[in-house]
Amino acid sequence: MRVHSLHSPLLEAHLVELRAGDRVFLSGTVLTARDAAHKRLVDEAAAGIPRAELIGATIYYCGPCPGTFGRKIVSAGPTTSGRMDPYTPNLLCYGVRALIGKGPRSAEVNHALLRHRAVYFVATGGAGALLAESIMASRVLAYPELGPESMLELQIRDMPLVVATDLHGGNIFERT
């Protein structure tokens, strides 16, 4: 197992050396999106063109706990990735480079990740307070009317993740 420090937006060149099970500390910009936002993104793209912010983006499946007025996000762990599986091949087509979530993905998503040279990271489920410590700033990027399910743009520093699928077919959830 190796430990990497990475910066998002990520390029394929940054991802080639990763192997499933490696520890990653991620900094930079990530976008949050859950079920409702995914549906909006796909419907919007079908009606016109995909959002430009998705190109090269890292998507984190997370609906954070807001905390009290004026406080930054206090708890922000991952939600179950499987619910976003139906939308994910589309998002990868729009240029999304990395995903952060919890739990295994469908075979279709795993194939799409390899095809698009993208990586899936897992954040530890339930470690909301720990993961929120990595969030330095946040703003609403889109769909404010969705409340806790709106799309946020987060600035993060050293978010602890594990590589779930790498660019070489390695998959932490497929074990003999």
Next chain:
Amino acid sequence: MRTIEADKIIAAVNDKLIEINTTVPQDLRRALARLRVKAQWPGRLAMDDIMENAEIAQLRSVPLCQDTGMVVFFVELGIEARLTEPIADVLNRAVAETYTVEGYRPSVVTDPLSRENSRNNTPAVVHMEHVPGDGLEIDILVKGFGSENMSGIKMLRPADGYEGVASFVVDTVAAAGGNPCPPIIVGVGVGGTFEQAPLLAKRALLRSIDSANSDPVWASREADMLERINALDIGPAGLGGGQTALAVHVIAAPTHIAGLPVAVNISCHASRHGRIML
């Protein structure tokens, strides 16, 4: 007759909801620490995160998990106690106030298909029964849906017996994989009716983590199912390298001569619950 004022109930519920959301109880923390020591890569990475998370949440008094859940109340009202309002109204006020003031996530939608957020995490789910005495005791669960969504119920045949029950429990956990945030606690309800079995399964999650079933036959069945679940090697966060479940707790109840309902309610490692007594 003793009257219990709504404000007193709301204050106690408020304090307990904050404690439940931010603090892992000592016995559970010790159980998780024991698991962490035994875990190997890559599950060990998840156990490290889980333990560090518990410390940070307690230190900063912030929610352990961003899914501050849908709240479930099990109320035991003494027959000689009086309330000034229906209990559900009081408890819903308590949840609305706590979740709004503390900034916990509003995770409830008022209609399951139109999905409009209720904005204050109500309604809560309230179960009540009458007991002797003049007290009011309430078990409170904060239930996140990563684990809740992995729960299940099956109406077995009486002929399926213990093996049928155990197979359904193990299969349910196997299908869940890493989604319910392992290491998990498995609540099982056996018997009752279609709606009672899941209720028993959820009540089973209230048992203390190190406790064994008071019935020795069921205690050994719980141990057997736990062993079979851990043999699945799902591991912490579904990464493998460590234990999948901390405990299996079963509550059995009388049922119909033609039935054997089995319900499985999965809880994540945070097992957020507490009890108040007024």
